[in-house]
Amino acid sequence: EVQLVESGGGLAQPGGSRRLSCAASGFIFSGYWVHWVRQAPGEGLVWVSRINIDGSITNYADSVKGRFTISRDNAKKTLYLQMNSLRVEDTGVYYCVRRGDGDYFDSWGQGTLVTVSS
Amino acid sequence: SYELTQPPSVSVSPGQTASVTCSGDKLGDKYACWYQQKPGQSPVLVIYQDTKRPSGIPERFSGSNSGDTATLTISGTQAMDEADYYCQAWDTSTGGNVFGPGTKVTVL
Numbered sequence: 001e002v003q004l005v006e007s008g009g010g011l012a013q014p015g016g017s018r019r020l021s022c023a024a025s026g027f028i029f030s031g032y033w034v035h036w037v038r039q040a041p042g043e044g045l046v047w048v049s050r051i052n053i054d055g056s057i058t059n060y061a062d063s064v065k066g067r068f069t070i071s072r073d074n075a076k077k078t079l080y081l082q083m084n085s086l087r088v089e090d091t092g093v094y095y096c097v098r099r100g101d102g103d104y105f106d107s108w109g110q111g112t113l114v115t116v117s118s
Numbered sequence: 119s120y121e122l123t124q125p126p127s128v129s130v131s132p133g134q135t136a137s138v139t140c141s142g143d144k145l146g147d148k149y150a151c152w153y154q155q156k157p158g159q160s161p162v163l164v165i166y167q168d169t170k171r172p173s174g175i176p177e178r179f180s181g182s183n184s185g186d187t188a189t190l191t192i193s194g195t196q197a198m199d200e201a202d203y204y205c206q207a208w209d210t211s212t213g214g215n216v217f218g219p220g221t222k223v224t225v226l
Contacts, residue, residue, distance in 0.1 A: 035215070037215075044202075044217060044218075044219050045155075045161065045204050045206075045217040045220070046217065047214055047215040047217060050213075050215070059212070059213040059214055060214075061214055062119070062212075095160060095161075100163075100166065102149060102166060102167050103149055103151075103207070103208035103215065104149070104151040104166040104167070104206065105151075105153075105161075105163060105206075105215075106163050106166070108160040108162070109160065110160055111160060
């Protein structure tokens with residue numbers, strides 16, 4: 001069974017940092033692109049970032065470019081999101097998602113909540 | 119950047135057909151997919167590559183995509199189908215994925 005388990009959420013101050021992790025199991029992690037998607041409270045889904053199978057290609061939404069860094073450790077089967085210079089509008093549930101064999105997400109984690117507030 | 123639009127809400131009676139639209143410039147030239155999200159839960163893929171259903175998704179869910187509009191159709195809608203539905207496509211200009219704003223399907 002495919003499992004994606006996020007951790008690292010919590011309260012952060014504006015301007016602060018937070019590192020999210022996503023532990024993968026039940027599939028060959030090194031064979032898949034993985035992404036982060038966030039959802040502000042009561043709002044819709046917003047794509048944040050993606051990384052290819054060996055970490056050599058990364059893309060970011062304009063809203064986080066220059067502040068967030070996506071990375072992965074295939075040996076540990078773990079995806080990361082380093083979030084710096086956090087803003088109130090970065091508040092939301094962050095989902096780790098697996099890209100299927102096309103431009104769609106076939107597996108989602110349970111999400112981890114990040115709250116940016118003073 | 120690429121944008122997708124969806125109606126905020128759709129209402130349907132049990133057993134009837136619900137149609138949820140997703141519009142974007144030349145969306146038919148891209149692949150569209152759909153996710154179902156129930157309150158307090160993570161999204162679930164219900165349609166991918168315009169028309170395909172993942173294993174475990176009921177046959178009453180179907181999709182189409184042509185011109186500027188993709189459509190999710192729920193035939194014989196059941197109370198359990200009440201949820202938010204999001205369309206998604208890939209923005210080739212930015213290399214990022216784009217979601218529609220979501221449609222709340224209410225089964226009255």
